[in-house]
Each structure stands twice: as structure tokens, then as C-alpha cells.
Amino acid sequence: MVRPPRDVTPGAGARRALLADSLIALLLAVVAILLAAGIGVVGFVALLVLLVLLLWIGVEAALRRRARQAGSSRSPGATGSSS
Numbered sequence: 001m002v003r004p005p006r007d008v009t010p011g012a013g014a015r016r017a018l019l020a021d022s023l024i025a026l027l028l029a030v031v032a033i034l035l036a037a038g039i040g041v042v043g044f045v046a047l048l049v050l051l052v053l054l055l056w057i058g059v060e061a062a063l064r065r066r067a068r069q070a071g072s073s074r075s076p077g078a079t080g081s082s083s
Helices: 010-035 039-074
Strands: none
Touching: none
């Protein structure tokens, strides 16, 4: 019976763990594609998720920008027209 060496450096252990995680991720991806009705279904769902995330990021950025502009216009040093 062949056993892996016991004296493994931390770097080698990390590389082995990364390899194991990558192989598991690849296996899960293959299983997901095989179980789906086809790559078109997976692609369609991925496109919907991408669009929702991009919309979410855009709304957050717009709200952050609006809050920053509102905060700077209220500051005493801000220039503005006051009648």
C-alpha cells in the first residue's frame, strides 16, 4: 500500500488542497451541466443572474453618488446659489 509522505511543507499542502478543491469544482461543474437540460439553460440562468447583479451594482453606485452629492452640497464650504 502506498501512503503519501508525512513530512509535507505548508506550501506543498496548500498546493495539494488547491488541486483537490479545483478537481471537486470541476466535477461539480460537469455534473451541473450534465443534469441541466442543456448548456442553453445554464447560460440563460447565468445571464439572468449577471443582469440582476449588474442592476444591483448600478443602483448602489447611483445611490452612493447621490448621497455623496447631497452631503457635499450641505457642507458649509460648498458653493451654490442662495437668494
